[in-house]
Amino acid sequence: MKIVYSEDHNLHDGLLDPRGDGWSPSSECPARANNVASTLREQGFGEFVAPEIFADEKIYRIHTPGYVDFLRNVWTQWEQSNETGTNARPDTFVGNGMRYADTNCVIGKLGRYSFDATSPFVAGSWQAIRSSANVALTGAELVKGSDRMAFAACRPPGHHATQNYCGGYCYLNNNSLAAQSFLDSGARKVAILDVDYHHGNGTQSIFYSRNDVLTISLHADPAVEYPFFLGYADEPGEGIGHGFNVNYPLPFGTGWDNYKDALADALRQMQGFAPDVLVVALGLDTFAGDPTTYFDIQTAEFRDMGQAIAALKLPTLVVLEGGYSVEWIGQNTLNFLTGIEGG
Ligand SMILES: [Zn+2]
Numbered sequence: 001m002k003i004v005y006s007e008d009h010n011l012h013d014g015l016l017d018p019r020g021d022g023w024s025p026s027s028e029c030p031a032r033a034n035n036v037a038s039t040l041r042e043q044g045f046g047e048f049v050a051p052e053i054f055a056d057e058k059i060y061r062i063h064t065p066g067y068v069d070f071l072r073n074v075w076t077q078w079e080q081s082n083e084t085g086t087n088a089r090p091d092t093f094v095g096n097g098m099r100y101a102d103t104n105c106v107i108g109k110l111g112r113y114s115f116d117a118t119s120p121f122v123a124g125s126w127q128a129i130r131s132s133a134n135v136a137l138t139g140a141e142l143v144k145g146s147d148r149m150a151f152a153a154c155r156p157p158g159h160h161a162t163q164n165y166c167g168g169y170c171y172l173n174n175n176s177l178a179a180q181s182f183l184d185s186g187a188r189k190v191a192i193l194d195v196d197y198h199h200g201n202g203t204q205s206i207f208y209s210r211n212d213v214l215t216i217s218l219h220a221d222p223a224v225e226y227p228f229f230l231g232y233a234d235e236p237g238e239g240i241g242h243g244f245n246v247n248y249p250l251p252f253g254t255g256w257d258n259y260k261d262a263l264a265d266a267l268r269q270m271q272g273f274a275p276d277v278l279v280v281a282l283g284l285d286t287f288a289g290d291p292t293t294y295f296d297i298q299t300a301e302f303r304d305m306g307q308a309i310a311a312l313k314l315p316t317l318v319v320l321e322g323g324y325s326v327e328w329i330g331q332n333t334l335n336f337l338t339g340i341e342g343g
Contacts, residue, residue: 196283
């Protein structure tokens with residue numbers, strides 16, 4: 001299996017998370033993707049390839065030009081403003097009854113295009129964000145060609161980002177860009193299976209009114225876990241998209257015994273849809289040892305998860321999403337990829 005990877009993600013560094021009364025180094029740090037890359041290399045898994053560079057038109061298939069301009073320019077605008085701080089971050093959001101006004105103030109722009117305060121910008125963020133999208137799109141090209149499977153080692157992740165919002169450490173929705181790229185090259189139907197611990201609210205929103213992409217997400221119940229405001233069981237899609245979104249909210253403490261039953265049901269839904277291609281949004285934060293989450297999946301069980309999904313026998317692109325155990329994310333990724341490759 002080819003691994004698409006770029007060192008550009010290291011430019012998105014020095015991020016801070018709001019925690020308690022202050023700020024802490026972000027869980028979404030370069031060491032995550034570096035651990036994935038080094039573990040796969042040390043174990044001799046797969047063949048590393050660099051991403052191709054794709055035109056912005058590929059990005060505009062999912063994201064609005066205004067939003068992409070914001071991502072591209074926000075750090076420069078931050079530096080030119082009176083704001084201080086190493087992380088450009090919003091503090092004011094658009095509530096119900098307010099307007100999505102085109103404010104010129106950088107703090108206003110940050111609030112206009114964010115749904116939370118966990119996706120800051122530093123000097124190198126845009127290059128890393130754009131490169132991460134290129135990684136996913138390159139993975140799609142491989143699967144369109146002679147590769148039956150590929151792994152896009154994306155960072156930053158993407159599944160919380162909508163057409164015009166960043167949030168949850170996500171900026172461009174890498175798995176959605178890949179899915180659209182498959183459709184634009186002739187695939188009739190694409191399925192996205194999101195196994196990250198958190199609901200893939202961005203991916204759901206992007207395809208919610210469409211019937212050419214089936215979106216399925218297994219995740220911690222949003223009644224008690226981020227992103228709180230989407231990801232419930234009664235969100236089937238709308239219009240012609242009705243019936244093409246399925247959510248599996250699961251309780252804290254979910255281990256493989258219960259997870260595998262939900263996954264089996266999800267895979268039956270996938271088979272009924274009969275997609276041409278599968279995109280897996282691979283978050284490793286369902287891991288029992290993840291310091292930020294509350295599921296109980298063991299390292300070896302990621303291989304079982306990969307094997308279960310492999311039974312679909314579909315051309316598959318795996319896209320890296322979350323996972324915050326820097327020590328174990330590489331091994332967990334390796335186990336999943338070994339399982340889905342048929343090992
Ligand atoms: Zn997550």
